[in-house]
Amino acid sequence: MARGVAESAPARSGVGPWYPAFSMMLISMISYIDRNTLALLAPTILHETRLNAEQYGVIISAFSVAYMLGNPVWGRILDRAGVRAGMTAAVSLWTLASAGHAFAAGFRSFAAARAVLGFGEGATFPGGLRTVTQTLPPHQHSRGVAVAYSGGSLGALITPIVVTPIAAAYGWRGAFWFTGAVGALWLLPWMALAPRKDSVAVIPENSASLKIMPKPAPASLSRAPQWTDARLWGYIALYALGALPLGFVLYETSLYLSAVLHKSQEQIGHVLWIPPFGWEAGYFFWGWITDRVARSGNRHGGIGRQFLLLTLLSLPLAVVPRIDSFGWIMALLFFEMFIAAGFIIGSVAYATAYYSTHHAGLIAGIGAGSWSALVALVMPGMGRLFDLHAYQTAFSLAALFPILGYAAWRGLSRLAGPSE
Numbered sequence: 001m002a003r004g005v006a007e008s009a010p011a012r013s014g015v016g017p018w019y020p021a022f023s024m025m026l027i028s029m030i031s032y033i034d035r036n037t038l039a040l041l042a043p044t045i046l047h048e049t050r051l052n053a054e055q056y057g058v059i060i061s062a063f064s065v066a067y068m069l070g071n072p073v074w075g076r077i078l079d080r081a082g083v084r085a086g087m088t089a090a091v092s093l094w095t096l097a098s099a100g101h102a103f104a105a106g107f108r109s110f111a112a113a114r115a116v117l118g119f120g121e122g123a124t125f126p127g128g129l130r131t132v133t134q135t136l137p138p139h140q141h142s143r144g145v146a147v148a149y150s151g152g153s154l155g156a157l158i159t160p161i162v163v164t165p166i167a168a169a170y171g172w173r174g175a176f177w178f179t180g181a182v183g184a185l186w187l188l189p190w191m192a193l194a195p196r197k198d199s200v201a202v203i204p205e206n207s208a209s210l211k212i213m214p215k216p217a218p219a220s221l222s223r224a225p226q227w228t229d230a231r232l233w234g235y236i237a238l239y240a241l242g243a244l245p246l247g248f249v250l251y252e253t254s255l256y257l258s259a260v261l262h263k264s265q266e267q268i269g270h271v272l273w274i275p276p277f278g279w280e281a282g283y284f285f286w287g288w289i290t291d292r293v294a295r296s297g298n299r300h301g302g303i304g305r306q307f308l309l310l311t312l313l314s315l316p317l318a319v320v321p322r323i324d325s326f327g328w329i330m331a332l333l334f335f336e337m338f339i340a341a342g343f344i345i346g347s348v349a350y351a352t353a354y355y356s357t358h359h360a361g362l363i364a365g366i367g368a369g370s371w372s373a374l375v376a377l378v379m380p381g382m383g384r385l386f387d388l389h390a391y392q393t394a395f396s397l398a399a400l401f402p403i404l405g406y407a408a409w410r411g412l413s414r415l416a417g418p419s420e
Helices: 019-049 053-081 083-103 107-121 124-133 138-193 218-222 230-242 244-259 265-271 274-296 302-313 315-322 326-352 357-387 391-416
Strands: 004-006 199-201
Touching: 019 053, 019 083, 019 107, 019 124, 019 138, 019 244, 019 265, 053 083, 053 107, 053 124, 053 244, 053 357, 083 107, 083 124, 083 138, 124 138, 124 326, 124 357, 138 265, 138 274, 138 326, 230 244, 230 302, 230 326, 230 357, 230 391, 244 265, 244 274, 244 315, 244 326, 244 357, 244 391, 274 302, 274 326, 302 315, 302 326, 302 391, 315 326, 315 391, 326 357, 326 391, 357 391
Parallel strands: none
Antiparallel strands: 004 199
């Protein structure tokens, strides 16, 4: 892997090499608190503003389209300007947008606030991947990505625990004032303590620890993603299609629990942390598994078998509407997010094993942006199915996407041929 420049300066500060990854975890946690507050409070907000589930799906799409566009844009900015300046600008923007939800009164105002929030939060995962690949050695990359990215699942996990009592006391508008305040509080120490100059973290160029793909030739030390490369499209298919159920569970669970199981907003808030806990656990478990596959020396079948296993384990999502037990439904949603995390970790490892870490921000942006684009396309349709009470169809379609992602990846990998 290539030597890189780290924006977090662990060498100067004397803290351990994992400090930058944990700082990115905190950033992603805040971003998911901001975005998941709407999903948590959707039953109450839709009732008070007289929005329907299809309109809610379009509002989610406004976020997703802007997030899709923001990911590669911020990826380029972070690759060139550094994490300190880039994340300061991004978090400032999305903090204002998050607080702006408190002023929304209908479809257009919610969609506008959501779009600005989505564009700003497009910096989250590019910042995390860039930091990890340039501050940790290759054999720890997947676990580093798990740490940096896990703030998202942690934010989704704690949002119902923290936001539910705030919304009960101060209303849903007060909840959005709270999310804006959290971002502002993070910015103050970040601008004061974040390093003003880049520091160099030396990463061994001849490390053979990452065996997900055949060891790249020296030319790969500067290899950039190219839209004509089938491997790039294979990465996009794995990330976007494989992890699509993550967005479905994240955004639709509260509506399903309200409409089908007749749970109140307070009851939903008490259990909605359970599926994201699976997401959090999945990041660390699959990060550990992927690093073990990398060290095993199995260049040909290891990662393929891992993706096939993830695909098969995604199928139980389709049976959720056939289950009456509240506990079993929450367990299956927990498991689905656990599996979806494996697609994210594995696909990112697949891409960073082939492309230079100098383009880590762009790689992360392309992956997260492609996932967001697919969510933008799918969610209005899912909302329409929910309005029609066609829950079995919606859950079955969500379970189908990982199959399509794995099949596309297999075909594109064969098209690309062996690595140079």
